[in-house]
Amino acid sequence: MGATSTTYPLPELVDRATWQAEVDRVLVREKAHTREGDAIAAARRRLPMVEVDAQTKLVGAHGPVPLVDVFEGRRQLITYLHMWHDGKPADEQCEGCTFFTGHALELSYLHSRDVTYATFCQGPYDASARYRDFMGWEMPWYSARDSLDVLLAGRGFGGYLCYLRDGDRVFETYWTTSRGVEAGATSYHLLDRTVYGRQETWEDSPTGWPQPYATAGEQFRTDGRPTAQWSRLAVGRSDDLSG
Numbered sequence: 001m002g003a004t005s006t007t008y009p010l011p012e013l014v015d016r017a018t019w020q021a022e023v024d025r026v027l028v029r030e031k032a033h034t035r036e037g038d039a040i041a042a043a044r045r046r047l048p049m050v051e052v053d054a055q056t057k058l059v060g061a062h063g064p065v066p067l068v069d070v071f072e073g074r075r076q077l078i079t080y081l082h083m084w085h086d087g088k089p090a091d092e093q094c095e096g097c098t099f100f101t102g103h104a105l106e107l108s109y110l111h112s113r114d115v116t117y118a119t120f121c122q123g124p125y126d127a128s129a130r131y132r133d134f135m136g137w138e139m140p141w142y143s144a145r146d147s148l149d150v151l152l153a154g155r156g157f158g159g160y161l162c163y164l165r166d167g168d169r170v171f172e173t174y175w176t177t178s179r180g181v182e183a184g185a186t187s188y189h190l191l192d193r194t195v196y197g198r199q200e201t202w203e204d205s206p207t208g209w210p211q212p213y214a215t216a217g218e219q220f221r222t223d224g225r226p227t228a229q230w231s232r233l234a235v236g237r238s239d240d241l242s243g
Contacts, residue, residue, distance in 0.1 A: 049171040058142040084123025090239035095220035120144040
């Protein structure tokens, strides 16, 4: 079958030399953006740190475990704080956390830099681990429900916490939330390089460009479910979280 033509507006058609000249102009800005990102990362590496209780209890596959053991012997730890909606079925779980957690698949490169990656879920271990299994995720998974006050210090879920271990002591070195979690969203970074972008309502796009996605969770859902769930259902995985 031949490809169907789009009904969306198209960019201006030019010759290759004109196109390359425009790409080069954007490239100047991209390089400046990259260098500024490098400078910000350098500033993060110079942040002070705050000590946290290394014995703070989480619940993993084998029961309670202290925070210091979550490092799995490595010096650094990145955790994603996954929201949980108690008593809700899979299709009503957090679409944003599903989106961001689903990008953390290949962890060997982090491990090679002495960094462990883990998910700290707001919900109880048994129910939330069934959600992890339905989604096919393999990263270390813990319930942080019983230690929220210690770990969050008044903050909320839906973000990254970074830790450093020095022997048996643990220190928090960085945290971010909101659009800061886009650091882990490779789908967004790739969409930003396409002509129609993320297709979300907030974007500055030419008149007529497709922007069907609102940003109160709709951008992460398809037909009422977190988008990534559909492929799991298609291969017969159960989304029953009741145990």
